[in-house]
Amino acid sequence: MEQAESAAKSDVRFEENVAALEAAIPTPLKAAEIDVQIGARWIDPKFYNEFMYETFGTSVGFTQAHYEQELQWNESRPAWFQKKAEKIPKSIAVEYSPATDTYGISCKTKDKNNVASYSTYGTKRKSAYSIMEDLLNQKTTKVYDTVLDEKGKPKPVLNAQETKLAQQKTKKLQEAFSNWIFDKQEQREELVPRYNRLFNCIRPREFDGSNLIFPNMNATIQLRPHQKDAIAHSLFGGNTLLAHAVGAGKTYEMIASAMEKKRLGICTKSLICVPNHLTEQIGSDFMKLYPTAKILVATKKDFTKAKRQELFGKIATGNYNAVIIGHSQLKMIPMSKERQIATL
Numbered sequence: 001m002e003q004a005e006s007a008a009k010s011d012v013r014f015e016e017n018v019a020a021l022e023a024a025i026p027t028p029l030k031a032a033e034i035d036v037q038i039g040a041r042w043i044d045p046k047f048y049n050e051f052m053y054e055t056f057g058t059s060v061g062f063t064q065a066h067y068e069q070e071l072q073w074n075e076s077r078p079a080w081f082q083k084k085a086e087k088i089p090k091s092i093a094v095e096y097s098p099a100t101d102t103y104g105i106s107c108k109t110k111d112k113n114n115v116a117s118y119s120t121y122g123t124k125r126k127s128a129y130s131i132m133e134d135l136l137n138q139k140t141t142k143v144y145d146t147v148l149d150e151k152g153k154p155k156p157v158l159n160a161q162e163t164k165l166a167q168q169k170t171k172k173l174q175e176a177f178s179n180w181i182f183d184k185q186e187q188r189e190e191l192v193p194r195y196n197r198l199f200n201c202i203r204p205r206e207f208d209g210s211n212l213i214f215p216n217m218n219a220t221i222q223l224r225p226h227q228k229d230a231i232a233h234s235l236f237g238g239n240t241l242l243a244h245a246v247g248a249g250k251t252y253e254m255i256a257s258a259m260e261k262k263r264l265g266i267c268t269k270s271l272i273c274v275p276n277h278l279t280e281q282i283g284s285d286f287m288k289l290y291p292t293a294k295i296l297v298a299t300k301k302d303f304t305k306a307k308r309q310e311l312f313g314k315i316a317t318g319n320y321n322a323v324i325i326g327h328s329q330l331k332m333i334p335m336s337k338e339r340q341i342a343t344l
Helices: 001-015 015-024 044-055 064-075 079-086 115-120 128-136 161-180 183-198 227-234 250-264 276-287 305-317 328-333 336-344
Strands: 094-096 102-106 145-149 156-158 269-274 295-297 322-326
Touching: 044 094, 044 102, 044 115, 044 128, 044 161, 094 161, 094 295, 102 128, 115 128, 128 161, 227 250, 250 269, 250 276, 250 322, 269 276, 269 328, 276 295, 276 322, 305 322, 305 328, 322 328
Parallel strands: 269 322, 295 322
Antiparallel strands: 094 102, 145 156
């Protein structure tokens, strides 16, 4: 009784943690948001079998129900008969080997008069079953001709025309599978939760910049919430892509990020590289947002060969809050031999 009560108390202690974890669970994806390709290992082989039979109109072999009935019938036979029967393929079927992580389609050459196999989804040289087997094993479908070499020995030679035709059927087969896999309600109910359980387990970190204060910033300019969040991402999240639409305020985000990193000691000097014709405009925006900032802006004169080394010297020795240069100048800054060796 005491143990039960203590367990209940410990559960209460973690209620807040459980609630926070539940709130952080990614939103489950719907069937329309999931892209499934033939060969995905999380798909049960039975679905590949069903797709194959329904799409190709396979007439050779047994259905799953017939196969299970035959297994039950074999169990009543002598042990030697069962062992021999197990080695004989019963039908055209997709089989998966966990040991080698490969798929195979048994008896795929039996269905010879199937129009869907040799015309709709396949070719005369490469049946739909062979193409699907390649897709299941994530192989590129190719068609080869056998010719004799100088010594009279047979060797395979790629048939480019037949290969191109077979690869067109590959795309058609993939599209058919993508349209089929979530078409039935029972398949969606089984596959969608499985996909979410296996793969939909990552939620990107969300950054909140509402507590940032931005000392020395122009008091007449107020950054919007999404700009503050982007700056917080830049400060605490490492590499950051500012992928806002045009006019959303990316320039001020870059400038404020550079100033805050300098103030917080995250970096000693920020380098802002922009298209050549925008260097002076970015410099103007910088001074508008931070009137007291000390920055170095490359002008058109600095793009000349004679002025380039002087500019690089200023960048290396000056104590600036930020340096703004053009793309072409960045390409001219050499990497030290030591850094090249370390990178390689």
